[in-house]
Amino acid sequence: MKIKIKRYNQELIEKNSIDEFEVSNTNLLKALIQIKQYNDSTLTFRCGCKSGVCGSCAVKVNGLEKLACRTKINQNDLIEPLSNINIIKDLVIDVSHETFLLDKVKSYIDINSNKEINQEDIEKIDLQSNCILCNSCYSSCPIYSINKDFIGPFALTRALRYVDDKKLKDKKEILNNIQTNGIWDCTLCGTCSLVCPQSIDPKADILKLQNISFQEGFSNPNLNNFDMNFDYEFDGFNPNGF
Numbered sequence: 001m002k003i004k005i006k007r008y009n010q011e012l013i014e015k016n017s018i019d020e021f022e023v024s025n026t027n028l029l030k031a032l033i034q035i036k037q038y039n040d041s042t043l044t045f046r047c048g049c050k051s052g053v054c055g056s057c058a059v060k061v062n063g064l065e066k067l068a069c070r071t072k073i074n075q076n077d078l079i080e081p082l083s084n085i086n087i088i089k090d091l092v093i094d095v096s097h098e099t100f101l102l103d104k105v106k107s108y109i110d111i112n113s114n115k116e117i118n119q120e121d122i123e124k125i126d127l128q129s130n131c132i133l134c135n136s137c138y139s140s141c142p143i144y145s146i147n148k149d150f151i152g153p154f155a156l157t158r159a160l161r162y163v164d165d166k167k168l169k170d171k172k173e174i175l176n177n178i179q180t181n182g183i184w185d186c187t188l189c190g191t192c193s194l195v196c197p198q199s200i201d202p203k204a205d206i207l208k209l210q211n212i213s214f215q216e217g218f219s220n221p222n223l224n225n226f227d228m229n230f231d232y233e234f235d236g237f238n239p240n241g242f
């Protein structure tokens, strides 16, 4: 079977190319390892656990974000690096900016509350805790593609994970950190949720963070810029049509 791989090497004059390789394995990660071993040792990709839990092998297959170790490939599939993130070489991306965005939110427990935790409390944050930081959601996000200051899907999902954590004594700081370039900039398009290999729903998490923010006294800053002074030159509705 033939697959196509988008190559990138900033040291070469011809930086971008699409190379074709013959592979015998239908698991994408195994096919990449086969190419590196037998066809082209310069092919660069990242992997760790090889079992869908470390998030390091995310790439795009025919335009859709996938974990290479969990993906079956077909004839002529096009393999590319994730979008919206700087490429280091071939399929390897530089995630330092996304890590910075995660740090910026300060989603962690600084001071513990003394509240007792039960099974229900654990289940409330279980799904969001399963994020493997694969960056697929950032790759798919239309807002992140045009604004690199947007805090973005997985950092906001992480914010909800801690805002919903009973052990966190004061959620106000995290909520404060996500008001600018955060929850109000998301269009709630849901693309991030569609591509998440962990079935996390960052769109729903962001919507929930908007509701919690309202309850905590924050407001949508975009509404302040919205002109409410409509001037329709309209004298009212005439039920008789004259």
Ligand code: SF4
Binding pocket: 055, 130, 131, 132, 133, 134, 135, 136, 137, 138, 153, 154, 157, 192, 195, 196, 197, 198, 199, 200, 202
């Ligand atoms: S939310 Fe999903 S898609 Fe985004 S980084 Fe976490 S696991 Fe990957």
Ligand code: SF4
Binding pocket: 140, 141, 142, 143, 144, 152, 153, 185, 186, 187, 188, 189, 190, 191, 192, 193, 202, 203, 206
């Ligand atoms: S729902 Fe929001 S965070 Fe998710 S892809 Fe759309 S704009 Fe980006």
Ligand code: FES
Binding pocket: 046, 047, 048, 049, 050, 051, 052, 053, 054, 055, 056, 057, 058, 067, 068, 069, 070
């Ligand atoms: S190698 Fe760890 S998720 Fe694919």
